[in-house]
Amino acid sequence: MSERGSLLPMVAGLVALCGVAIVGIIDSTDLALARTNLQSTADMAALVGAESFNPLNATIDGTTVVVRLTNSGIRRAVRGFIALSAPGIRVTSASTPDGVTARITVRTTWSPPLGNEFFPFRIPLTATASARTVFGGAAGKR
Numbered sequence: 001m002s003e004r005g006s007l008l009p010m011v012a013g014l015v016a017l018c019g020v021a022i023v024g025i026i027d028s029t030d031l032a033l034a035r036t037n038l039q040s041t042a043d044m045a046a047l048v049g050a051e052s053f054n055p056l057n058a059t060i061d062g063t064t065v066v067v068r069l070t071n072s073g074i075r076r077a078v079r080g081f082i083a084l085s086a087p088g089i090r091v092t093s094a095s096t097p098d099g100v101t102a103r104i105t106v107r108t109t110w111s112p113p114l115g116n117e118f119f120p121f122r123i124p125l126t127a128t129a130s131a132r133t134v135f136g137g138a139a140g141k142r
Helices: 007-050 071-085
Strands: 059-061 064-066 090-095 101-110 123-132
Touching: 007 071, 007 090, 007 101, 007 123, 071 090, 071 101
Parallel strands: none
Antiparallel strands: 059 064, 090 101, 101 123
């Protein structure tokens, strides 16, 4: 019985296993980076929304400047910000629950960088962030 050539199938299997592991590591790292990027975009959009008030509508309550955010103002500011800075990301929600907080939800679809047309794998990603304006309501009173 000859042992000649019995190492080749084992080496080929090990190379294939290493290839699958490398693809998995690259794809999972890219997914983690895409989620972090989407959350950062949602955070920035919430800050833009929180500063979208109209200064002409500001009032003074004692020593505090009070402004009110509006849903339409937040949507307009956030959609403009996303259109300029983050193509491929869609605003699914932009509103204010209390007049001083902007709550933003954004969405995108991730596909693996090493995927191909024969294996079209897509994962929807969503991120939500909130930010409060520095003026108005309880946010302005200390």
